Amino acid sequence: MSKVLQLRSERAQLNTELQALAKLEADGTSLNAEQLAKFGELEAQINTLSDKISRAESAERAAASSAVPVNEGAQGITSPPGSRVEGPYNQPTKPDVAMAQMVRLLVQAQGNQQQAAELAKANGFGADVHMALSTVTPGAGGTLVPENFSSGVIESLRPKSVVRRMGAVSLPLNNGNMTLPRINGNTSVSYIGTEQDIPLTEMTFADLKLSAKKAAAIVPISNDLLAFSGVNPRVDALVSSDLATSMGLSEDLHFIRGPGVDPLPKGLRYWAPAGHIVAQPAGVTLADVDTFLGGLMLRLEVANVDLAACGWIMHPRTIRWLQSLRDGNGNKAYPEIDAGLLKGYKWALTTQIPTNLGAGGNESEIYFVNFADCYIGEVEQLAIAISTEASYKDGEGNVVSAFQRDQTLIRVVSKHDFGPRHVESIAIGTGVTWGAGM
Template sequence: MSLVLQMRSERATLVAQVQALAQIEASGVALTADQLTQFAQLETQVNELTAKISRAETTERITAAAAVPVAESAQGNNSPPTHISTHSEPTKPGVAMAQMVRLLVQAGGNQHVAAEMAKDAGYGADVHMALSTVTPGAGGVLVPENFSTSVIESLRPKSVVRKMGAVSLPLNNGNLTMPRVLGNTQVTYLGTEEDISVTEMEFGDLKLSAKKAAAIVPISNDLLAYAGVNPRIDAQVSNDLAVSMGLSEDLYFIRGTGTGDAPKGLRYWAPAGNVLPAPTGATLAIVDLYLGSMMLRLEAANVDLAACGWLMSPRTLRWLQSLRDGNGNKAYPEIDLGLLKGYPYALTTQIPNNLGAGGNESEIYFTNFGDCYIGEDTNLAIAISTEASYKDGAGNTVSAFQRDQTLIRVISKHDFGPRHVESVSVGTGITWGAGM
């Protein structure tokens, strides 16, 4: 870290302490004698650092102006370099968001200090510009739209619903309405001088409205405090953000009940006739017929199967992968190629294995994902805290301060739904592999 950058970081810390004391007095509480002394000391330190920073910046400018190219005649090269490497090129998708977060943490949430740090440390011009123009929102800052788009793209490998091909559409003013055909016209044959029967098409609407989704991502301070541009560190931060947001999305896009302010998921979009309880018995013949019947529900509704796929828990797939025919051969060898009965599948732990009265049931989904839509508000908000607490996967309360972590809260707004509900079939009561 350069001397100027280090001093700016120290000044930002001191300024934050001054602001904390000022807020106490602004709330109507008189400062104690010790606090007044501390305020005066902080003011002196800030002024001294400001003067040092000014002198250091002047020194850097003079040094840069006096710099001359290094002669390379010993290597037989006296001409100017043909290419100068800079960090002004656009940052890779997903990584820019991670760099922005890391700089905000290092700057103690001060976006202007973070912008200067980005400039001095050689971050991409897009990162520096974003931090210079970012606006407050949702208790933190609003991520620029181009960064939000890159985050959505990096979510695709992490969210199984997105990965399987769900279509992302913008929510204009927080709402989106898409017409859908409920019933087609009927064409009939008739004899000479017979009246043509009247037929009408039935229409309906898929209405999506912005629903606020939030994810809290705990990240090690050792990662966030790493100075300078480092692709491996930024990729790790970006991956942590994408995984947490992807899991949060899948939880609701697959099994959300649609009550309250949450999206309705595939499980509750599926019509009653497309929800198939698992049959008694688990022989290959029974299982194969059952999977075929799930596919048949979509075929009977004239659903385009080109974009169809399966969703299931890892336990269900491993059981199907171990299923053998009478000759000991794999019943579904194509699983090793990422297919089941000719269609791709995705695994997620967001489909539980503890459903049903016995606490050992799961579900399996066969869906036309090309008919599923994610309406998205392009705004994405982040807030940062090093003192807050959170609950881990086991429900235990964890202190970020005690764990030396920083909590990053990401808030987005979106909704989910299929254009035709007949595009979703759900298998329930799946106990395959419960003893594994």
Template structure:
């Protein structure tokens, strides 16, 4: 056995010891057989630990005692000197979860077999150890936090709401309550014989509750069957996973109405007075007035404006970026750098262009994202099927079996909400560019 295999075996022994300890910790006395098994497993754990330490010590001694090879002839040195240095390939962020997905799919959901495959294919000790300590259930396999945290971080560039500065917080036990100041303290100047005014602060709560987000990601079996570590394969799997999750998150955080176990998005958190009618966009002045209305809605409410930004559809963005004044100069040249009136702009197809009675309207959001919170459970659950069917982006039913694909289901849990609803302004219906 090599060191990785020994460590894998030790992890199995530890899992059994922990299971027996949990029985006793729950108040149930161990049977004689369980006591004997606990003692045997403990002895085996110590033996494996000693064996691992000897193997590691042998590796260190072998490295220390290595004898340098004879210097190469001058001709060979000269020839090799002309070979350009090869840059080290940087590791792919989220690759460990991608390899976990590949190992589980190759093992048809058998976590123990997947751990063995991870060792054989060189997927990394942490991947193998994580697979060794999980149990597959009816809902799939839980990806531990140390593997899923990288993928959660990669969602930031894929999700417009995250990228523009919404703050993320963990959801311990699936719930989190964030108090917010609703009414300010009473402060004033007083005379020599005047009572100090009472300080009365009113508080409210933002309550975040974990809601289940399920993403279906079809991946070609040729990629999943690839036996070795390859950054290109890992990158494709990671990109597919994060793109699917990020896209659905944006829809939820922007436009879902909070019904049917979904988060409540910006559109439905906004105050009715902050949903303002947009003009027909026939003149530069009317467009500029509309944009200023959205900014003034937040400024008039004394929003903190710590992380303000815009969200709009690509159609609206293209209209504004090509808008020109009477001298053919761009009205908003800063849009070429992703800014509008000094604030960053996010584009997403999750804002429709077919809203309103005539199905031509869209929306523009101006939001203080420093006041927006995403609560999330920092673990994923994954499951797989190579027989299920799914709908593609055009709404067509696709058979994973016929396409030689494996359908990966990723389940995340999160929620979304503002600390102050006054920090959201919406222009609607925006028909510019229709």
């Protein structure tokens, strides 16, 4: 068994134990101190193994790329020319890495696809990368990335986008549109006596309509990094990570708070029904906080929402304040936060939830959502465009010249839409000022 498979097997066993503890709490059983400690220990071990697996995979890719082909068959007999495939074409490239390699090659070829294809062949890149560059057709949004590469990039967004990571379901948008029927009103079931007619009931339905909306993320990358020629797993991983991070942040910004005004998708904030939007109470006692959080959960419970895939998303300021909250005896009010849970449900952080809302400019929001009921419809093809002269705005709104910084700007264009199948699956706490003075 390879080292990677061995590590994956160990991680799977630890994950089974962790899921068993999580199920106990999901079923209503409070975890004791020993179980909470075990949960945290398992989580740390899983993270450590994930890091080891990543390094082991990188080592295997490096070993494969540096392997020297031999001319002997299994029996020591020299194989005739052309009877087998040699060189860099033995192993397919991981889709997200393949896109990063396409970007580097296109930059080196100054956007010339055929020249980039020749560079791929000459510098030991995979046959799939060479073929993609040889056959793709430029589009209005830039060079089209093959669908098999794009799907890998989209999958790599899962750890980068908090909405995806929390369990939102990804679906392909055929022809750019999709309609999902949903049950809007349940049938009623009643008991009847002997020889009584069964009463007629009907379900009522509504539709969730998803239509492709164009999103673009601009990723500045150092020319020193892009200048590396040939296959380099570390460089490709960095480029791939930068692309995924920028796309993930762009998605979260709109999937959480997009107003839904064309051409923007509608985010959770504007899908939530009015009765599921709850203002933070004026008091900040532990009882006030607990009632507020419980009230958000109650909105979903009384709507008969399946709570199994529910979770919280909030700004880091909010969770750190809750993490430091103490009861009258000096004990942590929510010790389970250290184990990744809040009131029995997983939580995740994102800076895409603002902290400058409200009249005072210091308010934020907290979301409790059934993410399994949220859908991302996406066209599984990306387009990339490259510029060394364009400018962009940094995180503070300053205009930066890529030419002056010796950077290359990669623009990634994707098409997708977002929406919940049942709007009752969303509850939002507004006016949250917890931690504003931290």
